[in-house]
Amino acid sequence: MQISSEEIIFLIGLTSLIFLIAPLFLIIYIVSYNRKKKKHQEEKLLLQKTYENELLKTQVEVQEQTLKTIAYDLHDNIGQLLSITTITLSSINLDNKEKAAEKLAFIDDLTNRSIKEVKALSRMLHAEELVNRGLAAAIEFELEWLKRSDKFKIHFEKENFGAFSSDSDKETIVFRLFQEIINNIIQHARATEIFITLEQIENAFKLIIRDNGAGFNVEETLKRKTGMGLHNITKRAAMIGGIASITSTIGSGSEIVVTISY
Numbered sequence: 001m002q003i004s005s006e007e008i009i010f011l012i013g014l015t016s017l018i019f020l021i022a023p024l025f026l027i028i029y030i031v032s033y034n035r036k037k038k039k040h041q042e043e044k045l046l047l048q049k050t051y052e053n054e055l056l057k058t059q060v061e062v063q064e065q066t067l068k069t070i071a072y073d074l075h076d077n078i079g080q081l082l083s084i085t086t087i088t089l090s091s092i093n094l095d096n097k098e099k100a101a102e103k104l105a106f107i108d109d110l111t112n113r114s115i116k117e118v119k120a121l122s123r124m125l126h127a128e129e130l131v132n133r134g135l136a137a138a139i140e141f142e143l144e145w146l147k148r149s150d151k152f153k154i155h156f157e158k159e160n161f162g163a164f165s166s167d168s169d170k171e172t173i174v175f176r177l178f179q180e181i182i183n184n185i186i187q188h189a190r191a192t193e194i195f196i197t198l199e200q201i202e203n204a205f206k207l208i209i210r211d212n213g214a215g216f217n218v219e220e221t222l223k224r225k226t227g228m229g230l231h232n233i234t235k236r237a238a239m240i241g242g243i244a245s246i247t248s249t250i251g252s253g254s255e256i257v258v259t260i261s262y
Helices: 005-090 097-124 127-132 135-147 168-189 218-223 225-239
Strands: 153-159 193-201 204-211 242-248 254-261
Touching (some): 005 168, 135 193, 218 242, 225 254
């Protein structure tokens, strides 16, 4: 079978066209790939920058919360101790040596208690150092201050819990999540009992915080501006590869479970 000259010209033209179009498609693919790669790198840098900014904000908030705790304790506890000391000193009658000796012994006791309180507060000033000692230790230390208020019955459990992470930045964010949830309970829940559990399961860590307070409608709260604290909790959990699950029933308290895979 002979091929006509027209067919030969057509085949040559088609082959030439293919050889012309193929490099064009290759160029378009390379340009598109480079654009996607550049966009991915920009997004990665943006995520890293966002994470660093959020971490810095979290560290500042941890310090602010610590300073608030110190301020309350200075006012409510140490301030009261020093006030009683001053009143007792001014009431000493040196003519009554027996009573004076009793009051001086009482002042000595008050002074020693004040010194212990100040030392404990000085340890709180090193919030980052506290977190570096481990998440469980930081939470236990924070709960000690909450117990002193006598407003809440605290239940703290560690189930199969060792070290949560070698990443201290993640631990700082989890500790801030803990502070934020506890602060919400103190301010809004009208609770008398708080249950905190640190739990390690296969390839995951859980922070569970439950209270017996008034409860609230989760969906409605998230829609309103008052739900910003809850949004913040879910956002920060997501930043470290976690999920914050919030459940609550009006009249039956609330529970927040932060689960982080690793």
